[in-house]
Amino acid sequence: MALTTITPRVKGKVSLCMESKAPPCAMVVFGASGDLTRRKLLTGFFELAKRGLLDERMYILGCGRTHYSDDEFRAVAKESITKKTDMPDGDLDKFLQRLHYVSGDYKDPKFYEDIKKALSGADAQHFQPGPYIFYLALPPELFPVVLEHIGCSGLKAPDQRPLSRIVVEKPFGHDYNSAVELNKLIRSHVGESQIYRIDHYLAKETVQNILIFRFANSIFEPVWNRNYIDHVQITIAESIGVEHRAGYYDTAGALRDIFQNHMLQVLSLIGMEPPASFEADRIRDEKVKLFRSIRPIETAKVVRGQYIEGIVKDKTVPGYRQEPGVRPDSNIETYAAAKLYIDNWRWKGVPFYLRTGKRLSRQVSEIAITFKQVPHLLFESSGIGKLDPTVLVIEIQPNEGISLSFQAKSPGAKTCISQLSMAFTYKDVFKADLPDAYERVLLDCMSGDQTLFTRTEDVEIAWQLLEPVLEKWASDGDKGLEFYPAGSDNFAIADVLMQTDDRLWRPI
Ligand SMILES: NC(=O)c1ccc[n+]([C@@H]2O[C@H](COP(=O)([O-])OP(=O)(O)OC[C@H]3O[C@@H](n4cnc5c(N)ncnc54)[C@H](OP(=O)(O)O)[C@@H]3O)[C@@H](O)[C@H]2O)c1
Incomplete structure (x- = not known):
């Protein structure tokens, strides 16, 4: 754990706080045109940027069925963020430059080839050396098809990079059998240490x-x-x-x-x-x-x-x-x-x-x-x-x-x-105001800390x-x-x- 600070925050008392800036990574968000991405993820990333917890090289690649150019995706993000938070324009403009977007059909292998190309372009642009983190902000019925493609397209194990991670939103399965099946599917592509099953309640x-x-x-x-x-x-x-x-x-x-x-x-x-x-x-x-x-x-x-x-x-x-x-x-x-x-x-x-x-x-x-x-x-x-x-x-x-x-x-x-x-x-x-639980979740999956994420057994x-x-x-x-x-x-x-x-x- 890198940074340890002792910050007086309450009159007459001292808070012992440990928080580290996340190492560089590319966050690949599937379902980037959706409600969760707009209301929670983009605003969460922005708050982390404001608190100095995002590495300068970190960027976000939105992926979705809806067609957006990078600029259109940035405009959507700007609208969502300004609804929720006040900030000097300069901060927001700088943050928006971290955003990119690719559209396609989740079932089509070409979509994943396009994502690969977009990642390689954005890596070069941002000098980003870290892992790819695939965030499935999608309806659960789309998890299997996207996971299969991430696993089979070569995206999960890019050359010369740290291991990729997969972030899965709740609900994780519909019953016992479907949860076991989903676990099997994810684990056929990545190890337990690469899987981040979200229960954002734990991050409150x-x-x-x-x-x-x-x-x-x-x-x-x-x-x-x-x-x-x-x-x-x-x-x-x-x-x-x-x-x-x-x-x-x-x-x-x-x-x-x-x-x-x-x-x-x-x-x-x-x-x-x-x-x-x-x-x-x-x-x-x-x-x-x-x-x-x-x-x-x-x-x-x-x-x-x-x-x-x-x-x-x-x-x-x-x-x-x-x-x-x-x-x-x-x-x-x-x-x-x-x-x-x-x-x-x-x-x-x-x-x-x-x-x-x-x-x-x-x-x-x-x-x-x-x-x-x-x-x-x-x-x-x-x-x-x-x-x-x-x-x-x-x-x-x-x-x-x-x-x-x-x-x-x-x-x-x-x-x-x-x-x-x-x-x-x-x-x-x-x-x-307390930070939104998603800020914690996002920071932890970028930092590789699985404490607040559920494991196969639980x-x-x-x-x-x-x-x-x-x-x-x-x-x-x-x-x-x-x-x-x-x-x-x-x-x-x-x-x-x-x-x-x-x-x-x-x-x-
Ligand atoms: N929203 C929340 O506050 C919240 C809170 C906790 C957990 N979650 C979980 O987070 C995940 C995403 O939630 P969400 O509210 O963002 O969902 P959403 O808005 O309904 O869907 C997310 C995106 O998925 C794509 N999509 C939806 N149906 C599709 C289909 N049949 N085929 C292809 N693409 C489709 C759409 O993007 P395109 O049209 O661009 O493809 C949509 O923008 C879900 O698992 C949900 O349970 C959400």
């Missing part, structure tokens, strides 16, 4: 903070186990509906879209054992170990729902089946909740409750760790009944931060107890865990699918999942 500052919080402080580790923790709730709630993603979402649903990847990945960071070091493979080893300890999911302990018309933020919104692009008799779940157990020494008997849904009352993603009640309550003789437990909440979005609630004496009567909270938010403390185990549920739901049709009005906080079958354990969901 607050998700990354889980590891720092757990392993850079000594006070949490002794209580981070079944002796002190009663249960864990992980929530990813959205107030939005399917928006423009109906075509994809109506074949996926909440379990595939959020649960299989983001939720299980967050669970693994909360539950894993301390890795031997902060190296990518040591962290990924521990995640896989954790995944292997998750008890096979009881299908009865996973519930699903779908939103119907309702009111969100004072506006009436249509039901899922009325959304454009959704089948009018769709059984796809827009809400899923589950109870999981991790069968190891640390977590035996501690339930992990996970829920995710669209069109809920508000957007919030959080992890709430509820600690056990004290073993003996001293204050019962004073007429004080059961106290609320201590809860540690890591809020991933929208108010990124951490809070710890606990009991304290309030002024006045001799025995007067209130629940208080110690809280910090990133905005208040660091006084800056993707496959995650699918394997959910397979019985997916199969049951596919055969059950409407049976067991509960309908909830848009704007709900919760609904009956999900509540029952908690109430049978004498617990409640946290309010959304």
